[in-house]
Amino acid sequence: MIGQVTTSRNIVRYDGQNFIKQEDEMAIEYPLTIMLDGTEFATMVCTPSELEELVVGFLASEGIIRVYEDIQSMHIDEQKGFAYVDLVNKHSMQKDFHSKRFIGSCCGKGRQFYFYNDVKTAKTIMTKLTITPKECQELMKQMQESSSHFQQTGGVHNAALCTTEGIVIARTDIGRHNALDKIFGYCIINRISLKDKIIVFSGRISSEVLLKAAKIGTGIILSKSAPTNLALDMADELGITAVGFIRGNGFNVYTHPQRIAGI
Structure with a gap:
């Protein structure tokens, strides 16, 4: 299955009247353990797919690296599910970071904002970028149409910069x-500049998702789903415009509405 993101399985489907044997496509779930300077860091x-991007982005969001050059070497053993990362400045498991953790793909398993490294890496966003209602709707439509894996399985999250x-750039994963x-x-x-960028997202805006946007450095996040109250509290504090329920002709603007043209 290495290199695949979907797989098929024989199932029995009930259509309301009859049972039909057929083949169904589903998302692959794959564990990847990061070994950081010889020590297990997280699974x-x-x-x-895009495993190097995933490892680099995760380490940056955890405050372990700031730029790509902080990584001395990286080797991903896709067959065994390990990413071996050595840093230029060797990392020790300090008390202000996490010890070994298991990070699942299920909802409700995310990290909290008040970890010390989250406070260090989350940025307050000062961008003056604005977007029109029509552009919000068009970007959501483009993201949804670009994900063949979601159309095949219905079992992944989509995000686009x-x-x-x-x-x-658009990416898909079972974990939002x-x-x-x-x-x-x-x-x-x-080395993509982020000052004029927007995050478009398929899932709900949880506190973890909002925090990821702040760490990436984007000031507008658009979602077809709902936000949580903690996510909106963070968005208020961090200067992020959160827009949800982008469906049909409408949407809700929850925070920092000055970036939506016409308000």
């Missing part, structure tokens, strides 16, 4: 936080 359950004109880490990693590896 993520993810979609097995965009300008007001369109998608720069993983999709954002892949985008973060891509930006770090390719």
Whole structure:
């Protein structure tokens, strides 16, 4: 299954009247353990694609690295599910960081904002970028249409880094936080400027998702789903415009509405 992001399985489907044997496509769930300077750091359950981006983005969001050059070497053993990372400045498991953790793909398993390294890495966003209602709707439509894996399985989250004109990069993963880490990693590896960028997201805006956007450095996050109260408290504090329920012709603006043209 290495290199695949979906697989098929024989199932029995009931259509309301009859049972039908057929083949169904589903998302692959893959554990990846990061070994940091020879020590087990974290195990993520993810979609097995763009693994280098995922590792780089995750380490950046955890405050372990700031730029790609902080990594001395990286080797990913896809067969065994290990990423071996050595840093230029060797990392020790200090008390202000986490010890070994298991980070699942399920909802409700995210980290909290009040970990010390989250406070260190989350940015207050000062961008003056604005977006029109039509652009919000068009970017959501583009992201949804770009994900063949979601259309095949219905079992993944989609995220895209965009300008007001369109998608720069889109990523898919069974873990919503993983999709954002892949985008973060891509930006770090390719030195992508983030000052004029927007995050478009398929899932709900949880506190973890909002925090990821702050760490990436984007000031606008658009979602087709709902936010949580803690996410909106963070968005208020960190200067992020959160827009949810982008469906059909409407949407809700929850925080910092000055970035939505016409308000």
